[in-house]
Amino acid sequence: MSETVRARAIAEVALMAGVIIVLGLVPPLYVLGLPVPITAQTLGVMLAGAVLGARRGGLAALVVLVLCAASLPVMVGGSGGVGVLLGPTGGYALGFVPGAVVTGLAARRALRLPPRTRGVGLVGACLLGGVLVVYALGIPWTAAVTGLPLRTAALGALVFVPGDLLKAVLAGMAALLVHRQVHVEQMRELVLDDEARPRA
Template sequence: MTEATEPPAGATRTVRSDRRALDAADAARVATFAALIAVLGLPGSLSLFGNAVPITLQTLGVMLAGAVLGARRGALAVLTLLALAAAGLPLLAGGRGGLGVFVGPSAGYLAGFVAGAFVVGLMVERLRRVTFTGVLVAALVGGVGVVYAFGLPVQALVTGVPLPQTAWLSLAFLPGDVLKAVACAGITVAVTRAYPAALRHRTREG
């Protein structure tokens, strides 16, 4: 009887160990996607039609972070990258880093990266089934719409260019960003089919 009523100390240790291991796995995923976003900036950036904000592939990494990691972890991956960039590491497109980038024309877009990853993740978490169309809509809303909503007003304020003109100039981003959203949807669906556990946040986070 005594053995039956003793607290399962070993089981308790196992549960706690599993939680620690899970936290470590999440941290590794966050770090991996922060690195992915940085790597997508290695090809550099391209400025079109005199726009003060360059075109970069890093938006694709932001979309993928939200879609694959979920809202909280996706946003954390972007925050990790931005914190390292603020510390001076040249991790943003074109080898940019330091506090100066957070007061320049791109500052709003960088804040939008965090919000965008969160919204993409939140929308994917709410999908009953991960489909190309569902992820595409999430990527367009969060990775394009939200990022623009943060970025355009700040760009207009910093550059002194009226908001309507800034928005007009930024239409040059739109075709590329739509293609990134398409790529995000295709990659996310492929990852889900090949490794279903990759999107287990859909059942763990509300």
């Protein structure tokens, strides 16, 4: 029944958007003695792509941005509003969508790797989408809004990189574990035991 398929799409996107939002509410943690606390929201974005794939993951990120634009407190720490999107860190927020999409595309390929390297592949996918793409959008945006030269904005962003690298590792591992426990149709390319599972 294509109705159930469509409903599943809606529900998966909505619940994943919820996860992104809730992870943004988890208090930031100081890790590895870094001076900057890491927040979990981009972890959610990476997971959205790695678990649901490019399309639904990207849509989940988009839903979060839409709710943010509607002034709902969905961004890290419970902030929201158009001001967040237009402000200095707006690029990082807007980067959620392409970030999730790229993560999803790369993750789908990663899941086709032999079991031993899948985890690494997923981490790579999260690095690509969750760090590279997001920063590629975030840094120029900051520069454009604040008037800081690009290089300064980039250097400023550098301090967050170690934390985000760690997040990508966590996200990759988490995604692998999730795929082992739950059947996500659109990512399913013989993930579980590499046995063909007959359809009902």
